Amino acid sequence: MAVTTLTIFHYNDLHSKFDQWPKLVSFLEEHRTDNTLYFDLGDHADRTHPATEVTRGKLNVRLLERLQPTAVTIGNNEGITFPHDWLSKLYEEATFPVLLGNVYEADGSRPDWVEETLVIEQDGVKIGLFGMTAPYEELYPELGWQIESPYESTKRALKRLEHCDVIIALSHLGFFGDERLAEMYPEIDVILGAHTHHVLDEGVMTNGVLIAQAGKYGKYVGEVTLRLDGTKIIEKEARLHELSHRSDSPDTLSILHSEGADAKRLLDVTIAETDGYVSNWFGHSPLSDLLVKSMVEWCTADVGIIPSGVVLEGIPPGKVTLNMLHRICPHPINPCVLTLDGKTLTRFLHDVSEETFTNMHVRGLGFRGTVLGEPSFYQIEQRDGQYFVLGERLEPNRTYRVATVDMLTFGPLLPYLKDQPKRYFMPELLRDVLREAIVTRHEILRKG
Structure with a gap:
């Protein structure tokens, strides 16, 4: 043949x-x-x-x-x-x-x-x-x-x-x-x-x-x-x-x-008006602070930890549109809740604050930004070199529910989180949580 x-x-x-x-x-x-x-x-x-x-x-x-x-x-x-x-x-x-x-x-x-x-x-x-x-x-x-x-x-x-x-x-x-x-x-x-x-x-x-x-x-x-x-x-x-x-x-x-x-026309829908939110990957970032707070509420968690780099830019004063939110938070990333003991939570907090982590350029894992940036915390403070959660000293043997982004739990970035108990919140993406937070705040201010 x-x-x-x-x-x-x-x-x-x-x-x-x-x-x-x-x-x-x-x-x-x-x-x-x-x-x-x-x-x-x-x-x-x-x-x-x-x-x-x-x-x-x-x-x-x-x-x-x-x-x-x-x-x-x-x-x-x-x-x-x-x-x-x-x-x-x-x-x-x-x-x-x-x-x-x-x-x-x-x-x-x-x-x-x-x-x-x-x-x-x-x-x-x-x-x-x-x-x-x-x-x-x-x-x-x-x-x-x-x-x-x-x-x-x-x-x-x-x-x-x-x-x-x-x-x-x-x-x-x-x-x-x-x-x-x-x-x-x-x-x-x-x-x-x-x-x-x-x-x-x-x-x-x-x-x-x-x-x-x-x-x-x-x-x-x-x-x-x-x-x-x-x-x-x-x-x-x-x-x-x-x-x-x-x-x-x-x-x-x-x-x-x-x-x-x-697509641009269909996403040009105003959802709220705001006084504006600043975004900063390496300093105080009110927009990522709003997102992490909203994730804790969304997931019924105790505390929240997210890299500020998931918010690509701030929101100027005035109208907020769906197109704007899509541009600011484009990632196909879902909220996640980790159940961690205090010792693992302490390690998590330390690692995401390290300069090698905050300056990391990430490709894949759903991340569509540039660098991870410094972490935004909710209900977590650091005083005199110690962490406080919900106003109390972080206890090594206590269990905490931690709202975060799914990309941190897949293994490549923080391998020890991969096997921790967790729940993913789907199909909502980070921008869905952010949208809900901005609309809710807009309604409160409008009525108040």
Whole structure:
């Protein structure tokens, strides 16, 4: 039999960086043929962008619909920053397959738009596809979803696809999760990855499995080439195409301009009037003080601790609009309550006050700011080198409920908080809490 070539294009983690999208579309339109495969690996949508926010992600799906990918999977931004009703309806009008094997409704059923596996045939070669996303086990149930181990869902998918000649995994597990997947299941031929934003110029071969990932924000498109002798793969190659010098797709530019104008108009809604709030990452910050106080009340906690850098700028005197709040607090970050003993709380307070922490530039974890900044506390004071909570000396053996931001509990920043008892408050984001606080204060002042 003749040697044939299977060409695959993939990208990941656009995060609603729509300035890059017209270039990416232009590249894929130029390289599209009837025999090429196109995949989006999740986190296409990010509520940081006003147009994604105001359309509940439907703009992102409309953009994908125009591109007509072979299949997509979801990332954590679609999965755990969208309220349940947003995600349950997100892909209901999509005509492209959404492959997702490890997320279920609370009753164990799957949304109508989900497919666990997909088989396509090209030149007599059966290509089996499946997808899975990062298993945030503490977060999905708070939004009304069940989450399964991706390694278990992979085992089930491979059983269904064992008759296929080529098996491709669409993964939003991150590079290290992909390596584990390759070690466990060498029958997978290619893992198209995402989540950790790795730039894998030529891919990585692990246990005979080719792992490919294409950075983030649409800066790259990945290309995987499989050469087959009949139905047997004889060669695997991966490379990246850098897109900064690409021309834009005019039609896509026009759509984004129109959608952006609509989003700005729909978010130009006045919710209150204020005398203004100052924001300061390295000094007294009334706006972050208001936010942390409101989080304690929202979560019925004892005390509050947040990095002031989650508030990007202050609010000038006058009208406060939804658009303004979205710009000031764009993060897909949720309130969280930690239950800590006094000894751990003391360590937490010390660590977030260290200069190495306050000056830290953070990328990922939902943070869309610059630096973490100095902490804003509520019901916590430091006097004569000792901490006081609710007016009393902090006791090492006492238990405290601490309102904070979820990003501090995931492990990379403060690893010892990851295993502490906690509850996430979802789907509300920090800006929802801030909005409620500003509106409430406005009403009190108006009546008083």
